[in-house]
Amino acid sequence: MTSQAFFLFFIFLLFFLLISEGTEYELKSKEEQLLEKISSLEVKVGILENQAEMRSKVIKDVIAKEIAEIKTALEPLNEKHRKLSEDVATLKAIKINKTVESTHAVETDNDPVIAFSAHNPTRSSLSIGQTFVFGSVALNEGNGYNSSSGEFTAPAGGLYQFSVHVCNGGGKHVASAIVHDDTYVAYSVQYQPSGSSCSSVNALLMMTPGQKVLVKCTYSTWFTEDQYRRATFMGVLIHKTA
Template sequence: MLETMVRMEARMTQWDKERKIFEENVLSILEHRREEMQETFSEQNEKLQRMFEDYKDIRGELTNRTNHLEDLAENLGDTPVVAFNAYTTTGDRSYSDNQMIILPYVLLNEGGGYNNNTGFFTAPVSGLYHFSAHICENDSKYMVVSIVHENKEIAITTEYESVGNSCSSVSAPAVMNANERVFIKSAYSESLLHGDPHYRWPSFSGYLVNKKSSE
């Protein structure tokens, strides 16, 4: 009987040891899983935080772009239509240096800025304008033209062919105050401007890009 009790006690002691080992293993596994879950949670939290920051940045950028588009739309809505296009079909006409070129035929004159008697375009409002001139030469002659803003040249081009005739164009922007003038002139002492009704129309044109917001 005593021997049986001793064996039982030894077995129970062994069971306690095995139980403790099992509990320690379970606790170790659970702790490891907890650390893994905590690490995963931290990573997900950081990812969500970055996504939130990106969202704030994108939202701010979209707000800025929306405001910019609204400003552009407001400015465009306040910009009147100012545009002109004048030309000539005269065969050959010689010009001296600094002689003004007047184009008599008007296809477009919104805003009434171009005067086909004087050749001047007078800005009806202050703002940014864009101008272009188209010229043609003939008979191996030079044709040199410049665009002039209030007596200051803002663009110049030369056209020449040794045989036959040809054309070229030049353009330039200009910031103008109301009532300032732009015109085109010959920039060479022996310029020859060529035109014909069917194939070559030397021209002078321009338009208002954007009105100054102060007006």
């Protein structure tokens, strides 16, 4: 190889080495840039994560604070609601008691005890149209029965029940009728050829205060009354309406 050729070879080799070093440097430079970018991204991601955590914590704190404030604001309302509930319960109890008392008062007022029972006719015989007068009074609640006239006058309006029981001797008639303000509403006639017998008559009547009920003779009558037989006239208020 001539000297000239050797020189040219040396120049070519040197040029090749320079090119190789430049390429390697360029590759290393790009790798370093990528690594720097990755590191930068990791830092940014970390910052974002920290910010997200901080924001989440701030949001949680704000929510917790608002909840606490709402609870504090509701405490007076809850106390008012509790007191109102107690007041309502008290008023309901008072109302129930008053209703019970009122109902009891109404029931007591609507159903007074009005009843009478009389016996022992003042006469042993009567003619048609005469009034049976029972002179002995065993019961007279409400003072409706008059033992002098034989009349019962209703102290209160309502539904009444009346009953008459009379006895006759042998060969005698006993005839009675319950009369409501001059209206004959129930009748009974009893005759016994021998010995004696008794008969009863009953009536349910709606009466207004002041109306009268009595017993009248509807046929010539003879009473029999002794220790085994008793003539009676009785009545009772079943239900008050006025």
